[in-house]
Amino acid sequence: MLSQNTKNNKRKIIIAVISCTILIIIASILLMSYIRYNNRLELTQLGNMTTRQMMGYFLKTKDNKNIIIDGGTTGDSQNLIDYINQNGGEVDTWFITHPHEDHVGAIIEILNNTQIPIHNIYVTLNTPEWYEKFGDGRGNEAQELMQALEVDRVKEKVTEVELGQEIQVDNITFKILGVKNPEITENAMNNSSMVIKCMVNNKSIIFLGDTGQESGEKLLKNQREQLKADYVQVAHHGQAGAGEELYKTISPKVAMWPTPDWLWNNDSGQGEDSGTWKTKETRAWLENIGVKENIIEKDGNITIKIY
Ligand SMILES: [Zn+2]
Incomplete structure (x- = not known):
C-alpha cells in the first residue's frame, strides 16, 4: 500500500x-x-509606375528609420515621395547601386525639386570621364546624378563606400560586398553596381543591383563565403545579369524581382515569349535551386516583414 x-x-x-x-x-x-x-525589418519592393523597368526598395527599421535602395525612374518619384511622406517625411540612409536612370531618376527628382531631408547617401561612383568613355552612351545619367548630389543640403552627406564596409542603421546591418569595378569595361555601368548584404536577426538579403556576368564572377572569386542569403534581389531586372552559379551560391529561399510584366513574360508586345530577354532562363535557375516565393515588381508595391 x-x-x-x-x-x-x-x-x-x-x-x-x-x-x-x-x-x-x-x-x-x-x-x-x-x-x-x-527586431524586424519592414521591406517594400516598389512597383513600377511607368511601363519601364526600374528598381526601388524602401526599408523601415524597428525604430522607424527609413532606408532606400535606388528608387526608380523620374516617373516613379511620386510613388516614392508618397512612401517617404507616409513614413515620417525623411530618409535616414540612401544607397545608390549605380547611376542608371531606372535606378536614380527618382532621387535626382527628389534632390532637385523637394526639400525632403536625407541624412546619409552611400554611392560607388567612377569618374565622369570613365562614364563618358564606357557608359555606352548613358554617361549623362551619371553626370545628372553627380550634379544633383552637389545640392547644399546633401553634398556633405555623400560617402563613397569601401569594400567590406559595415553600416549600421538602428537594428539593421549592411555590409558592402561589391563596389565599382573600373577595370571591367564590358557592360561597364551595370558591372560597377554596389552589392549590399543586409542582415537582421539571423536573416539576410543580398541586393545585387544590375550586377552583370563579369562582376558576378568577381563576387564569386572574392566573396564566395559571404554570399549565402535567405533573400536575393535578382540582378539586372532578371534578364542578362549575373550567372547561374552566383544564384546557386547565394542559395536563397525568396527572390525579389525588379521586373515589370512584359519582362517577366518576355513579351515584346506580341505576346508571351515574343521577346529576346533572358528572364525565363533566370526564372528556371531560381526554380531549380528551390526558390519557393517570388516577389515581383509587376504586382505593385509589396511589403514584407523579415525577422
Ligand atoms: Zn537597371
Missing part, C-alpha cells in the same frame, strides 16, 4: 517536472519569437 503511494507520488512528481519543462520551453520560444519580431 505504502509502496503504491510512493509510486503514485513519484509519477506525480515526474508529470509535474515534465509539464514545467514543456511550459518553460513554450514560454522561451514565444519570448524569442517576440524579441525577434520586435
